[in-house]
Amino acid sequence: MLSSPSESRGAEGGTGYDLAVIGAGPAGLAAVVAAADRGLRCVLLDAGSGLGGQYYRHPDPALRAARPDRLHHHWSTFTALAARLAEHQKVGQVDVLVRHHVFLLEPEAATGHPWRLHTTATAKSGAATTVRLDARAVLLATGAYERQLPFPGWTLPGVVTAGGAQAMLKAGLVLPGRRVVVAGSGPLLLAVAASLTAAGATVPALLEAAGYLGYARRPGALAAVPGKLVEGVTHGAALTRHAVRPRTGHAVVAVHGTDRVRAVTVARLDRDWRPLPGTERRIACDALAVGHGLVPQLELATELGAATRTVPDGTLALRVDARQRTTVPGLWAAGETCGVGGAELALAEGELAASAIAGQAPPAALLARRRRLRAFAELMASVHRPGPGWTEWLSPDTEVCRCEEVPAARIAEAVQELGAGDARTVKLLTRAGMGWCQGRMCGPAVACLAGADGAAPDRRPFSCPVRLGDLAELPPS
Amino acid sequence: MRPPRPRPRTPAALAAATPGPAHTFEFDGRVIPALPGQSIAAALWAQGILAWRTTRVGGRPRGAFCGIGACYDCLATVNGHPNQRTCLLPAEPGDSVTTQEGHGRAELAV
Secondary structure, eight states: OOOTTTTETTTSSSSSSSEEEESHHHHHHHHHHHHHHHTTTOOOOOOSTTTTTTTTTTGGGGGGSSSGGGGGGGGGHHHHHHHHHHHHHHHTTTEEEOOOEEEEEOOOOTTTEEOOOOOOOOSSSSOEEEEEEEEEEEEEOOOOOOEEOOOTTTTTEEEEHHHHHHHHHHHHOOOOBBBBBEESSSSHHHHHHHHHHHOOOOOOOOSSOOSSSSGGGOOHHHHHHHHHHHHHHHHHHHHHHHTTTTTEEEEEEEEEEESSEEEEEEEEEEEEOOOOTTOOEEEESSSEEEEEEEOOOOOHTTTTTTOOOEEETTTTEEEETOOOSSSSTTTTGGGGGGGGOOOOHHHHHHHHHHHTTTTTTOHHHHHHHHHHHHHHHHHHHHHTOOOOGGGGGTTTTEEETTTTTTEEEEEEEEETTSSOOOOHHHHHHHTTTTTTTTTTHHHHHHHHHHHHHTTTTOOOSSSOOOOOHHHTTTTOO | OOOOOOOOOHHHHHHBOOOOOOOOEEEEEEEEEETOOOHHHHHHHTTTTTOOOOTTTTTOEEEOOSSSSSOOTTEEEEEEEEEEEEESSOOTOEEEEEEEEEEEGGTOOO
16 A cells, blocks of 8 residues: 555556546446555555445444445445455455546556656645556546536525535435435436435425436337336435425526525526526425536646547537447546446446456457446436526626636636637636636536537546645656 | 334434444534544434535535536545545544645645
């Protein structure tokens, strides 16, 4: 186990890993176990404190949760993977580095190991905390974060992302409030509302901006994945028990309160997500969990010039071939980085990538499963693509960029009066996307307001903020 | 036969958690209990505290938003170190957490 500051493995001794897997969620876990099974010496890295990523996020062992499975679907899949990983760790086939965020992936052909990974610790700061390591192949399994569309009041304490409410519940066994409105778009909302009610919260409203009828347009893609239907019905039954009925074609268009959430205004939407005048209704609550789908996390790959594709929901995903290869030699991707599709697809893609990296032909059954699940993912993405009318939720003083506190009016000015036509120019003129999160929260909204929805991917040298002191410790290359 | 007593609906009951006794840390002079294994943000949520940062421009309150370390809205000063993501940091006994004002460089007097 590597833990000491500024340690480097494989660089000097020339004993780098065969494979570095970045991200310990479903795709990364499946990949690292499958690769180790095939004899590859691997390292698995994750910025979080434990294995599982966001999907299998679970209480810290110190909370002594006897039934973490109640927070999950298919929990036994995770425990089986974790057990196999532990076996590989025991014999030194796999090293695991948690709380290590890979901030830079550097081509390093001179050492005979094409990749050098630079990591920064996500633990309490103090001492220097960078670690470098080398690998012949890298698999990106960095998952996704949530897409947010701004609306008046969304910066008030008590407004949390839907996935954030789920993450804090799964990891810390806490709720943001007792009466939690759930809103946005995408199947995650059903899971979040079901979890919150099971954990004791009241969900006075569950609002889906899109409709579900879109799924019926492609009955073939739906029928090919019966598991997805079962999951939907399971959530539906859980919600019915708590008298929560999803309301489609509705959105939260304003949050009320001075220092925290007291109520929200919901409105019915037309098919372009434009609020219909006269349909507004106020709902008292002490928290709002909101999200509009997921955005693949790609920065390590796009910085290297990896090609992307536009997913039907308007997000960008890495373009991969039938063996999960990106367009950058030696760089592979699996799971949500290739387009959001859920845990089952991520597991299949992780295993496919591992077999290909090990030089084996992909198993036919696995290819077929991926094809079915990917087709469903594309259907899901098209159903929940935000309608262009969401921008009518904004008022001039609605903050779009949370970090730099840039209101919608300033972005409109950059676009209409100063001629900005893309997110990058808006950023330069207004600072939107220039703060701590580097546009992860406001990026999709700013791109849309700039009239450049789904344009070029972000290119940024580091995937997360790094302390100058940590950079200063890096040896000259 | 009597029906089984319904389980109280709480997060801990849902996961059948039996954590050890809470320890405490300090937040702006208040003593906050935290269960072993909880993040600083989770312990504050458990006390109904949703904000522990004020913004640089508007001085507005903020707390945990994304819960997974992506949004940086949950920054606080922890044991004198500003800009710490409290949703990622485990609360440890005796930690001192203070509301981070503005850019978090108050102690540098800049």
